[in-house]
Amino acid sequence: MFERFTKDARDVVRGAVEHAEGAGERTVSAEHVLLALLDREGSRASFALAALGLVERRGAVRDALGLARRRAGLSQAEADALAGLGIDVSEIVARVEEVHGVGAMSGDRKDKGWWSGRRSFGRDAKDVLERALRIALSRRDRHVGDEHILLALAARPGVPAEVLADHGVTYESVVRVLYGEGQAKAG
Numbered sequence: 639m640f641e642r643f644t645k646d647a648r649d650v651v652r653g654a655v656e657h658a659e660g661a662g663e664r665t666v667s668a669e670h671v672l673l674a675l676l677d678r679e680g681s682r683a684s685f686a687l688a689a690l691g692l693v694e695r696r697g698a699v700r701d702a703l704g705l706a707r708r709r710a711g712l713s714q715a716e717a718d719a720l721a722g723l724g725i726d727v728s729e730i731v732a733r734v735e736e737v738h739g740v741g742a743m744s745g746d747r748k749d750k751g752w753w754s755g756r757r758s759f760g761r762d763a764k765d766v767l768e769r770a771l772r773i774a775l776s777r778r779d780r781h782v783g784d785e786h787i788l789l790a791l792a793a794r795p796g797v798p799a800e801v802l803a804d805h806g807v808t809y810e811s812v813v814r815v816l817y818g819e820g821q822a823k824a825g
Contacts, residue, residue, distance in 0.1 A: 699805055703801055
């Protein structure tokens with residue numbers, strides 16, 4: 639699959655691995671892919687993010703991803719749904735972190751058993767990359783660029799799409815900026 643990826647798209651994948659390494663995590667997640675996209679400059683995805691005003695709000699996006707990580711990867715919509723059932727996720731996080739330390743629910747498996755040192759891609763990150771390929775094919779593009787990865791993140795339900803949408807970046811807005819199309823269908 640990676641033979642169809644442009645240099646920019648490959649750089650995003652490498653950047654996602656670096657973000658996982660920097661966080662001491664064994665698995666590359668969709669959130670790491672989004673963080674790697676935020677680092678890009680001079681690419682189609684970085685152009686779209688700049689046009690949508692996200693460049694100035696990178697820090698807020700990083701903070702929102704960190705909060706979701708502390709909630710064990712639950713999106714705000716999922717936390718709100720649980721609140722509707724009388725379950726206060728922030729209270730659960732506070733109690734767990736009080737006993738086990740900040741980030742205890744983040745899913746990190748640091749120092750837990752044998753590990754080869756190679757980062758694997760989590761199901762969500764794999765889904766993003768597969769969806770990016772499908773989006774490129776549906777647009778009849780010959781290669782998968784970082785813009786397709788951005789579109790895939792915005793189209794796939796989950797924390798990255800929610801964080802992007804909270805900052806005004808949706809699948810439709812990215813398509814509009816990149817291709818000038820009024821109506822967009824998620825791939």
